[in-house]
Amino acid sequence: MKIKTKLTKLGRDPKKQKGFVNPGIYKGSTMIFNSFKDYLNDIKNDDDRKTLYGINKNPFYEQLEEVITKLYKAKDTVIAPSGLAALIIPFFTFLKKNDEVLIIDTVYSPTRTFCNNILKNYGVKIKYFHPINNINNFEKLINKKTKLIYLESPGTATFEIVDIPFITKIAKRKKIPTVLDNTWASPLYCDPIRLGINVIIDAGTKYINGHSDVLIGFVTSDKKYAKEIRITTKTLGLCPGSEEVYLALRGIPTLNLRMKEIEKNALKMAKILKTHKLVSEVYHPALPHTENHKIWKRDFNGSTGLFAFTLKKRFSNNSIEKFYKQLRIFKLGYSWGGFESLITFPPLDKRIYKDKLPGNLIRIYCGLEDSDDQIKDVTNALKILK
Numbered sequence: 519m520k521i522k523t524k525l526t527k528l529g530r531d532p533k534k535q536k537g538f539v540n541p542g543i544y545k546g547s548t549m550i551f552n553s554f555k556d557y558l559n560d561i562k563n564d565d566d567r568k569t570l571y572g573i574n575k576n577p578f579y580e581q582l583e584e585v586i587t588k589l590y591k592a593k594d595t596v597i598a599p600s601g602l603a604a605l606i607i608p609f610f611t612f613l614k615k616n617d618e619v620l621i622i623d624t625v626y627s628p629t630r631t632f633c634n635n636i637l638k639n640y641g642v643k644i645k646y647f648h649p650i651n652n653i654n655n656f657e658k659l660i661n662k663k664t665k666l667i668y669l670e671s672p673g674t675a676t677f678e679i680v681d682i683p684f685i686t687k688i689a690k691r692k693k694i695p696t697v698l699d700n701t702w703a704s705p706l707y708c709d710p711i712r713l714g715i716n717v718i719i720d721a722g723t724k725y726i727n728g729h730s731d732v733l734i735g736f737v738t739s740d741k742k743y744a745k746e747i748r749i750t751t752k753t754l755g756l757c758p759g760s761e762e763v764y765l766a767l768r769g770i771p772t773l774n775l776r777m778k779e780i781e782k783n784a785l786k787m788a789k790i791l792k793t794h795k796l797v798s799e800v801y802h803p804a805l806p807h808t809e810n811h812k813i814w815k816r817d818f819n820g821s822t823g824l825f826a827f828t829l830k831k832r833f834s835n836n837s838i839e840k841f842y843k844q845l846r847i848f849k850l851g852y853s854w855g856g857f858e859s860l861i862t863f864p865p866l867d868k869r870i871y872k873d874k875l876p877g878n879l880i881r882i883y884c885g886l887e888d889s890d891d892q893i894k895d896v897t898n899a900l901k902i903l904k
């Protein structure tokens with residue numbers, strides 16, 4: 519089956535759904551034992567994670583887990599109540615006191631906050647590395663205490679592409695698990711397992727759901743680490759609401775259509791901005807001038823709606839506010855992946871490696887509105903900046 523067909527079929531089986539095209543929702547905590555014998559076995563097994571209970575086993579949730587696992591050609595998926603909740607699971611799975619973790623410096627900023635404010639207190643040493651500069655010496659950062667490598671590509675806010683197979687090859691040799699936050703690409707545009715990644719994070723809040731009305735996250739693992747990831751998730755009691763699971767499942771049949779449209783819209787906007795007189799640089803990995811564009815082309819099948827650009831000079835917050843007030847389509851708000859276009863002005867001050875930008879950094883998410891309207895909106899608003 520080709521991907522478009524898969525998206526409409528996976529996770530849906532009318533025979534098991536009393537004839538309905540879509541699955542029925544099972545809500546809940548309590549599940550009833552088949553027999554007293556089963557109950558006694560459950561008590562005996564001495565492992566809470568295997569207990570017959572809503573957190574551990576819900577056939578409706580399993581339908582979504584199976585879809586994401588199949589899309590990523592992986593072994594297993596667990597569902598968390600947000601992308602952020604999902605991405606902390608590998609840290610709790612692989613690390614203990616006195617271990618070290620290597621994290622890409624262009625990581626989603628709440629990932630850094632979790633590591634610096636919580637993980638550090640458990641005695642784990644956190645080392646950040648630049649996705650491009652000095653990457654040939656990456657291996658030198660590894661020592662006996664290194665127990666996890668955490669990647670995100672393209673990076674948050676500045677969209678650098680890291681050479682994933684280069685890193686995973688080293689990691690495999692050293693027997694260190696690798697995690698990739700693949701939310702930007704989704705399973706449609708990147709196949710992390712093929713690139714050697716062990717564990718994939720996908721904030722389904724973004725493209726999988728696609729309508730800005732759900733928080734949900736996925737941790738998808740290869741055969742080697744699937745069991746460990748599941749054990750951590752269930753031990754932590756992480757479990758999303760059933761409506762969120764339903765809406766994520768509902769997003770999947772239209773994922774391809776939405777991705778194609780936002781890809782087109784964002785590329786068109788990025789190309790226009792590249793030639794704009796106020797713009798210094800456009801950070802969009804599908805543009806040939808960007809660093810590691812060749813690697814992006816090798817490892818990804820497409821680009822998506824999120825990118826950024828810098829202005830040639832630094833404008834005051836007052837001026838930027840005037841620019842923002844001119845916008846009619848793009849709204850100021852966090853997150854992305856929905857139908858609506860968004861804009862933010864990401865700070866980079868927490869990064870270890872300070873790449874000097876000539877002016878303000880502006881992040882754009884192109885949604886599903888008409889592309890000409892989107893372009894007119896941004897270029898009109900830029901006219902206020904002098």
Ligand SMILES: Cc1ncc(COP(=O)(O)O)c(C=O)c1O
Nearest residue numbers: 600601602626701721723734853
């Ligand atoms: C790259 C990336 N990963 C993870 C997340 C977290 O997702 P959620 O908003 O569902 O917690 C985000 C959210 O913006 C993100 O941009």
